[in-house]
Amino acid sequence: MIFKKNNFSSLKLIKYYNYINHNLIYNDKAINRYKKDNFEISEEKSKKLELLKKSIIDLKNCNLKKRAKNIVFCDGNPKSKIMLIGEAPGANEDQEGLPFVGRAGLLLDKMLAAINLDRKKVYISNIINYRPPENRRPTDEEIKRYLPFILKHIEIINPKILVLLGSTAMNALIGKDEVISKMRGKWIEKKFGNCKTSVIITFHPAFLMRQPAQKKMAWVDLKMIRDKKI
Numbered sequence: 001m002i003f004k005k006n007n008f009s010s011l012k013l014i015k016y017y018n019y020i021n022h023n024l025i026y027n028d029k030a031i032n033r034y035k036k037d038n039f040e041i042s043e044e045k046s047k048k049l050e051l052l053k054k055s056i057i058d059l060k061n062c063n064l065k066k067r068a069k070n071i072v073f074c075d076g077n078p079k080s081k082i083m084l085i086g087e088a089p090g091a092n093e094d095q096e097g098l099p100f101v102g103r104a105g106l107l108l109d110k111m112l113a114a115i116n117l118d119r120k121k122v123y124i125s126n127i128i129n130y131r132p133p134e135n136r137r138p139t140d141e142e143i144k145r146y147l148p149f150i151l152k153h154i155e156i157i158n159p160k161i162l163v164l165l166g167s168t169a170m171n172a173l174i175g176k177d178e179v180i181s182k183m184r185g186k187w188i189e190k191k192f193g194n195c196k197t198s199v200i201i202t203f204h205p206a207f208l209m210r211q212p213a214q215k216k217m218a219w220v221d222l223k224m225i226r227d228k229k230i
Helices: 003-019 043-057 063-067 091-096 104-114 138-158 166-173 205-210 213-228
Strands: 082-086 122-124 160-163 187-192 193-201
Touching: 043 138, 082 138, 082 166, 082 193, 104 122, 104 213, 122 138, 138 166, 138 187, 138 193, 160 166, 193 213, 205 213
Parallel strands: 082 122, 082 160, 160 193
Antiparallel strands: 187 193
């Protein structure tokens, strides 16, 4: 019985690796994704999201906004009970105005597919809504400037599960004194405004592309999301 159980787990892990490893190393082409789905949400939620987006667009004295081509606000289903938050847009995201549409986005899609999710079943945003030059890490000042917006964004979506992708999202929303290797793989009950949610931290897809050995740890985190009752 133990052999069968271990064999089944191995098959699941192989299936996961097949999802996330295929054509990632040599494929630099961005995902050509357009928002064709109209998710019916309440007028109140729709209005709150539009006001939030407008408040970000109207932000004054922001060098990131001055250099960016597009605001990158969100993608996915605003009715979802699962919200994912990354760091900041890259070049492909800045071009299309959607989060996670480059190579890291392709990997994220494969990670979601491994636990029977896709962009119609989750909601995705970033800590920062405009691309930092040369895809650099956002500064503390930039994170501080945009933090009230992502906090409000979480409160509006009101997810039951909040997935933080990478250390920037973790440090911004959980605390700067933590390291991701110790914080990932556990549930944290957290309140953001009127939203009470279960937070889980995992590695950013871009990091997993640089450190593929950590994909097995990300798989553990994904299974925890899959098995969480919401």
